[in-house]
Amino acid sequence: MAQMSRLDRAVERFTSQRAYLAGATALIAGLPGPVLEIGLGKGRTYDHLRRLMPEREIFAFDHHIHAPPDCVPDDDHVLLGDFRDSLEAARDRLAGRAAMAHADIGSEKPERDAALAAAVGPLIDRLMADGAVVVADRAMRVARWTELEPPADAGTFAYFIYRVGV
Amino acid sequence: MAQMSRLDRAVERFTSQRAYLAGATALIAGLPGPVLEIGLGKGRTYDHLRRLMPEREIFAFDHHIHAPPDCVPDDDHVLLGDFRDSLEAARDRLAGRAAMAHADIGSEKPERDAALAAAVGPLIDRLMADGAVVVADRAMRVARWTELEPPADAGTFAYFIYRVGV
Numbered sequence: 436m437a438q439m440s441r442l443d444r445a446v447e448r449f450t451s452q453r454a455y456l457a458g459a460t461a462l463i464a465g466l467p468g469p470v471l472e473i474g475l476g477k478g479r480t481y482d483h484l485r486r487l488m489p490e491r492e493i494f495a496f497d498h499h500i501h502a503p504p505d506c507v508p509d510d511d512h513v514l515l516g517d518f519r520d521s522l523e524a525a526r527d528r529l530a531g532r533a534a535m536a537h538a539d540i541g542s543e544k545p546e547r548d549a550a551l552a553a554a555v556g557p558l559i560d561r562l563m564a565d566g567a568v569v570v571a572d573r574a575m576r577v578a579r580w581t582e583l584e585p586p587a588d589a590g591t592f593a594y595f596i597y598r599v600g601v
Numbered sequence: 602m603a604q605m606s607r608l609d610r611a612v613e614r615f616t617s618q619r620a621y622l623a624g625a626t627a628l629i630a631g632l633p634g635p636v637l638e639i640g641l642g643k644g645r646t647y648d649h650l651r652r653l654m655p656e657r658e659i660f661a662f663d664h665h666i667h668a669p670p671d672c673v674p675d676d677d678h679v680l681l682g683d684f685r686d687s688l689e690a691a692r693d694r695l696a697g698r699a700a701m702a703h704a705d706i707g708s709e710k711p712e713r714d715a716a717l718a719a720a721v722g723p724l725i726d727r728l729m730a731d732g733a734v735v736v737a738d739r740a741m742r743v744a745r746w747t748e749l750e751p752p753a754d755a756g757t758f759a760y761f762i763y764r765v766g767v
Contacts, residue, residue: 440649441672442622446615453608483608503709506607543669 444592451592452480452539458586459535459568459596460487468534468564469494473518473555478506480537494529496521518551522558529562536563538571548573556580565600610758617758618646618705624752625701625734625762626653634700634730635660639684639721644672646703660695662687684717688724695728702729704737714739722746731766 439447469492472481481495481502496514500507507513514521518540536559541548556575563569569580572594580597605613635658638647647661647668662680666673673679680687684706702725707714722741729735735746738760746763 438652440652441643441645442615442619442649445645446612446619449608449612449615453612456608477607479607479611483606486604486606 447590447592449479451590451594453483454586454589455570455594455596456480456483456487456537458589459537459570460484462568462583462598463534463566466534466564466566468532468567469529471496471529471533471536471559471562472539473522473536473559474539475500475502475507475513476539478502480539481508482506484537491534494525494533496525518555519558522555522562526561531562531564533562534564534567536567536569536571538569538573538575541572560599563599567599569597569599571595571597613756613758615645617756617760619649620752620755621736621760621762622646622649622653622703624755625703625736626650628734628749628764629700629732632700632730632732634698634733635695637662637695637699637702637725637728638705639688639702639725640705641666641668641673641679642705644668646705647674648672650703657700660691660699662691684721685724688721688728692727697728697730699728700730700733702733702735702737704735704739704741707738726765729765733765735763735765737761737763 470484470488472484472493472495475481475495475497481493485493493508494512494514495508496518499515514525538559540551552573552575556577559569560577560579574595579600583596583598636650636654638650638659638661641647641661641663647659651659659674660678660680661674662684665681680691704725706717718739718741722743725735726743726745740761745766749762749764
């Protein structure tokens with residue numbers, strides 16, 4: 436049995452998420468544009484992002500809503516369905532506009548996750564402004580993105596941060 | 602909008618749980634008996650408890666199983682259904698035997714939680730050995746229990762720890 440419990444891992448994960456989101460928020464301070472929360476889940480990081488950036492629009496993507504009602508954006512800012520479809524559908528409205536994306540799409544199935552990350556990376560990319568920042572729980576290889584160093588207090592949990600374009 | 606986000610609160614909650622469970626584990630070091638995990642949930646604290654105390658039996662209670670399969674005890678150590686019923690049903694087998702209980706039963710409905718805590722406190726009490734420790738996410742008033750000071754590194758999240766009997 437490995438050393439870390441699921442409780443330990445939850446503490447690590449949420450602590451790292453908080454550090455990465457704070458780091459990304461600082462990096463886009465001068466860049467206008469909405470934020471994409473891809474994988475609304477329980478709404479924890481959505482709730483955090485709206486407090487970090489109360490002035491920005493946030494669009495939330497998920498297969499279906501399972502967040503508490505007070506952590507769900509209004510209908511105009513929710514995009515439901517498979518990420519491949521909803522990200523594609525968002526193109527008309529958001530192409531090249533988003534200043535930050537947080538993709539929290541991982542499961543406990545590494546092969547499924549790698550395939551999903553490969554599929555959604557380019558779809559996310561199309562929505563991002565030049566100079567935007569993408570934070571993700573799975574590695575994504577997109578030609579226009581450069582991986583950045585983790586924030587100083589990021590901890591040891593595997594998380595990823597990319598700058599879009601230059 | 603309050604200062605702390607749901608992400609902040611998740612970090613606080615899991616960090617506090619870890620401190621309380623470590624504190625309780627130390628307090629029962631000399632006391633034989635099984636551990637009760639009341640509210641298996643996602644299995645995080647069950648997974649943590651079995652690593653803290655690999656030598657102890659752990660019985661998990663929940664309405665239904667929604668933990669990942671690797672965080673569910675064998676059938677002989679799972680008690681399903683309403684806590685009021687499953688704790689009552691466990692009486693024949695466990696009365697006066699348990700060395701620790703962790704009751705993680707709260708929701709976001711304070712009235713529901715207070716009623717449930719009042720109902721399950723005495724039912725948990727019947728299963729506990731003299732000198733046992735109960736950790737809970739909601740306050741419980743049971744005549745035989747004495748509230749203890751939080752562990753040193755417990756943080757600020759509201760959690761409760763009781764010594765059973767003396």
